[in-house]
Amino acid sequence: MEYGSIEREIHIDATPEVVYEVVSRPEHLREWWPDEAELKPVPGAIGVISFGDRNAPDAKVESLTVVDADPPRRFSFRWVYDEGEAATPTNSLLVTFELTASGSGTLLRFSEAGFRERGWEAAVLENAYREHVTGWDHFLPRLVTYVNRVVSTP
Amino acid sequence: MSVTVDDELWSAVGDPTRRRMVDLMLADGFGTATSLSERLPVTRQAVAKHLGVLHRVGLVHATPSGRERRYEVDEEQLARATAQLASVGASWDARLHRIKRIAEAIQRDREN
Numbered sequence: 033m034e035y036g037s038i039e040r041e042i043h044i045d046a047t048p049e050v051v052y053e054v055v056s057r058p059e060h061l062r063e064w065w066p067d068e069a070e071l072k073p074v075p076g077a078i079g080v081i082s083f084g085d086r087n088a089p090d091a092k093v094e095s096l097t098v099v100d101a102d103p104p105r106r107f108s109f110r111w112v113y114d115e116g117e118a119a120t121p122t123n124s125l126l127v128t129f130e131l132t133a134s135g136s137g138t139l140l141r142f143s144e145a146g147f148r149e150r151g152w153e154a155a156v157l158e159n160a161y162r163e164h165v166t167g168w169d170h171f172l173p174r175l176v177t178y179v180n181r182v183v184s185t186p
Numbered sequence: 187m188s189v190t191v192d193d194e195l196w197s198a199v200g201d202p203t204r205r206r207m208v209d210l211m212l213a214d215g216f217g218t219a220t221s222l223s224e225r226l227p228v229t230r231q232a233v234a235k236h237l238g239v240l241h242r243v244g245l246v247h248a249t250p251s252g253r254e255r256r257y258e259v260d261e262e263q264l265a266r267a268t269a270q271l272a273s274v275g276a277s278w279d280a281r282l283h284r285i286k287r288i289a290e291a292i293q294r295d296r297e298n
Contacts, residue, residue: 038278040278040279040282042282042283042285042286044285044286044289044290045290045293046289046290046292046293047293050289050292050293050296051285051289053289053292054285054288054289054292055285060288063284063288064281064284064285064288065281065284138289140282140285140286142278142282144278
């Protein structure tokens with residue numbers, strides 16, 4: 033089994049065209065993720081998303097590099113690479129939205145990959161967390177309050 | 187959110203042998219390089235090296251015990267690591283639900 037990525041599927045009662053706009057256009061990105069987004073949804077474009085007041089010292093600003101922009105089927109970008117570097121498969125995470133028509137709506141397949149390449153193996157642990165693997169199970173009940181507090185932040 | 191993740195801490199718990207060691211120390215309350223190597227298919231030297239990694243990121247505390255050092259898991263630091271990892275998946279779940287809500291609202295508007 034591969035655990036190098038986080039994968040999700042969700043059905044949306046809207047056409048792939050609409051869903052594509054929501055996942056790729058900055059005015060919609062702002063509604064579901066960062067506070068600010070400047071991004072052209074074209075392959076190779078480098079954009080910026082930010083959290084919090086951009087002029088405040090604790091603002092988080094992240095670059096995104098668009099990889100695929102194929103409306104209304106596929107939108108992907110790389111992020112979480114160091115400032116000043118170009119995004120590559122080994123220094124970033126690849127986020128992909130794949131859309132397929134399903135009934136009158138859309139099946140959205142999401143993945144965030146590249147954890148193993150970054151040496152994180154986050155997905156392994158996420159899986160362990162979700163499935164309450166022996167051992168972690170012993171400890172996790174005590175974590176719940178803490179986790180709830182952390183996951184409620186963006 | 188991914189950007190707040192501490193790379194070193196993640197790598198420390200990302201290794202399966204180290205996770206197994208953490209599990210054993212949690213179950214027994216503590217462990218030494220010798221006691222852990224007896225229960226794992228790795229040498230005492232390898233276990234000692236892994237304990238060094240866990241110690242550097244604060245996941246275990248060491249206290250001298252005879253000729254060995256006795257290691258205990260720092261539950262607060264482990265909670266931090268686990269929460270960061272869980273939050274990556276959970277944050278995307280929340281974002282995907284917002285995407286769904288927004289797209290469905292737009293669709294309803296266009297149909298009306």
